[in-house]
Amino acid sequence: MLRTEIAERVAVVTLDRPERLNALSWELMNRLRKEFESLGARADVGAIVLTGAGRAFSAGADLRDFAASEDLPAEVAHHLAATMAPLAEVVQALPLPLVAAVNGPCAGGAVGLALLADVVIAARSAYFLLPQVVPLGGVPDLGATWVLGRVVGRARAMGMSLTGERVPAERAERWGMIWRCVDDAELRDQALATARGLAAAPAAVVATRALLDAGFAATLRDQLDFEARHQSARFADPAVAAVVERFAAAGDRPGTRR
The missing domain is CATH 1.20.5 (Single alpha-helices involved in coiled-coils or other helix-helix interfaces)
Structure with missing residues (x-):
């Protein structure tokens, strides 16, 4: 479900449910939050790379969790407060730099998760998709409504959210939504090289993140x-x-x- 490898002061955290396109079940989100908290306290880790196993970064929330519910509104409200919000807050407050290596489709809540990273690098075959409004009839979550407008502006954030249109990685780079779009074969090396550079000065990265976030208000x-x-x-x-x-x-x- 979740795999972590550490080398050269960089922890590579892999969402490891390829048979479900790394869908974010409640259990996986809780494990990911705890893993980030654990890595943030380690002296031998200076940066983190987050990626997905197989052909997807993540398909977003695991709808099987929703389908199994006897009281869907109550369960969604509970997990938004007890599972999604704590994960987003831990990511945004990580004491280490976080690089998202988006290796394939990144949908739903995974968009918010990826964009909360300090640096986002995507494979050329990757795309970003917010299907919560159309066709699901919900709203974007896991911090997407907070971060998306900040990185692409209101018009693009609204268009992406309301239409459910795919945004290919190359367009995401042009929009300023991600730092860089690279060939698929280069993604891991690029992400690791970036993370190693950031690991040399994690406190400066975290301070810069705080400054840039505060600057919006x-x-x-x-x-x-x-x-x-x-x-x-x-x-x-x-x-x-x-x-x-x-x-x-x-x-x-x-x-x-x-």
């Missing part, structure tokens, strides 16, 4: 103060100070060396 003055607090905290880290000294001694600026 803050005034400029609030944001400048927030930036100052986080930047001061980062420069109190001896490792950051050492990097600054090294660049200063060489007369270089990060990213300018040829």
Whole structure:
């Protein structure tokens, strides 16, 4: 149901229900939340990659959980509060960088899950789909309504949500919905390389995430103060100070060396 491999300070967490296109059952979502909490507390892990086994990232919520219910509205309300919301909150507050490697179809709640990651890389064959409104008659969940408009704007978020139209990975990249679309054969290597880079400075990644998220609601003055607090905290880290000294001694600026 869930598989984790750790190497070179990167944990690869795989949704492992290929026979169900990695559908997010209540049990799987609870396990995933607990796994993220566990990995976040480990000193030997600096970043996480989330991907799916087989040909899909995830088909979204497992509708067999719904079909088995004797009181569907009550069960949905319970699990949205007790299962989905805690998972989304744990992902959004992870003390480690999270890279989503979307290896195939990403539908329903899995869209929210993937887009809550810090970096989203998708295989060229992948696509994103929100079927909750059409044809299911529900609404997007697992944080999709919070994150989607932030990354693609209201018009595209509404169109994607209301029509149930597939958004191929290449279009998602053009929209700014994901960081990068790569050839299928390159996905794992690209995701791992990105995660290894982020694992070198996880605290800086988490601080940047907090700043960017806060920026959507803050005034400029609030944001400048927030930036100052986080930047001061980062420069109190001896490792950051050492990097600054090294660049200063060489007369270089990060990213300018040829």
